[in-house]
Amino acid sequence: MPRGRLPKPHNDIRFYSFSSMPGLSRLDAMSDPGGPCRRIPSRGVRMQSRFVISLSLLLSAWLPGAAALAAEQGWKPEGKIEYIVPSGPGAALDMAARRLGHILEIRKLAPAVVVTNKPGGSNAIALNVLQQNAGNPHYLTTLGSTLLTGRANGTLDVTYSDFTPIAVLLDEFVTVAVRADSPIKTGRDLIEALRRDPQSLSIGVASSLGNHIHIGIARPLKLGGVDIGRLTVVPFKSSAESLNALLGGHLDVVSSSTPNVVAHIKSGRIRVLAVDAPQRLEGTLAVAPTWKEQGIDVVGLSSQGVLAPKGITPRQRDYWVEALREATRTPEWQEFLQTNQLREHFLPPDQAVAYLDRQYAEIRAVLKDLRLVGD
Template sequence: MKIQTRKGTGMAITRRQWLAVGLSIPLTLAAGTQAAISGSASGARTALTLLVGAAPGGGWDTVARELQAAMRENGIVSNPQVVNVPGAAGTIALEQLLQMRGQSDVVMITGTVMLGGVVVNDSPHDLTATTPIAHLADDYEAIVVPADSSLKTLDDLVAALKEDPGAVSFGGGSLGGTDHLLAGLLAQEVGVNPSEVNYVPFAGGGEAVSALLSHSVTVGVSGYNEFADQVTAGNLRLLGIASPKAVAGVDGPTFSEAGYKAYLPNWRGAVAPAGLDAEDAAELTAILSETVKTPEWKDALKRNKWVDAYQEGKEFREFVESETSRVTKTIEELGL
């Protein structure tokens, strides 16, 4: 797959560099030392750090801040803090989390993007090295174009790809992430060699939207919520959402409705450091379980067009293992 390199977009680094990065990151995220998450006199846990492996404003950050608001509003955690550690598709944050072995006051927001980032960036660890806590929601990928684009439908996009793959530039997030994978999967399905796809990675959704509006890229690929405002405003047009069935609040065809099999959920979940004892893991699970039952979280699902996909315990652990294997195999098959 042809990749246009851009500064700060998470290009692959070596395992040696990863270890150096890991050693340079402080072990304590929040101010002070590790805080207990046991219940306070009011019934609320006193502190919890929500680690986000991306800059403010993106999908993981939005999940963390929605959780933070729901926890505070309902007295589940009295002082939840969001800490952003961006870079390399979240794998810098992953390495930091794994240095906190046994620490029970932190969870990291993660998902499909990080699975791909682990492979592309040759990270020394993957999510199976963590303690899985909960699968929170799915955010399906969308493909959009500028409103004045000559591409009106997914069929038009496919025709353009078949005619000249290099002439159709896909703007999306980090290398090996869901945006990158979807471009490759669609190309593969319609008989175009994924290695010929022209993929342009951006550090965040805002950059990708700007590139679309300035016609610097042909097509945008991301979670629908990244484009929703511009689609509603009439500046971007939704060609399709990569979901097997309609998503509430999204006015546009699914890939399935348009006749394409490719689909890709960008799942959102929470994991904790390795080495937690059963009691600490159960406590963190209880926090997330309580939070997703709140009116605030249910409203967040609706506003952000997320699909409820809650899992915990053994079910989520098996899901993480399965997804790690599936995404790794897909990246290798697509030559990404």
């Protein structure tokens, strides 16, 4: 496959914002005193004109929040923002994107945010949308670790430098869980079972082999002496699906990020054996020991950010950098991080790229151990 070309997108699952209002793109022309509304003799048309102007005023309600940024950056978004999520509905990436989109709307940093799910292909399907809309700042996607792993294992011919990195927003942690009735009680129990027979337990990951979720369980197992190249690993489209398979008795173990397990911990249906956080998390995840607590010195490599198409202007990029910085300072975003036990980590473009470069080098080393890449 030539570099920079991706497969045609499919699996388009679209969810429209409550603030999307088709047809409003013509309001400026319709309400312009010098336009078609100037010579209107009939009462019915005058009422229509007043209605149109009222709608125009309602639409402009988002402008105060964007006005300050626009004054600084010299640009502001007009019309809906297409936010492409490279995972299925209900997955961790999807939850973060929907919360972020909601905040951008209510804080008047974007007029409307439409979230579209395009899972599969190690982000290739989602990235294809950005490639088709090069230079258009009204398209964004999640910059997740799967993009790094996809590039490292050769399933992607593009990487973040082929687009416009806007920011890293957060670090996420990967949990390893079993059903509540499993005989495996701790991370050490899991390691011992897999050291004896690496193929004895089925492990679910989402959404592709060699991604950050797969790496999130492989790294501690390798440090524990497991031959991780012989593991039985089953990929799913989302962690929501892999956890459902675990609960249904179709898997023995699931590796997933923290947002996906919160509800299942509360219900008492799963046991989290370990989490790759640097210290024990709070809230619902406080019951989950870290790998470090169990003698395995490992901390996660996963992050989430935002990526825009190649070819947007510096002013457009800078608008989104500051809009996202403002959004991540809100109580709504902080509450989301706290609930899902995610770590705030805002990095603007240059720092984000340096951080991703370091992650990429470490990820590639692990993939060699998984025998998913060559030397």
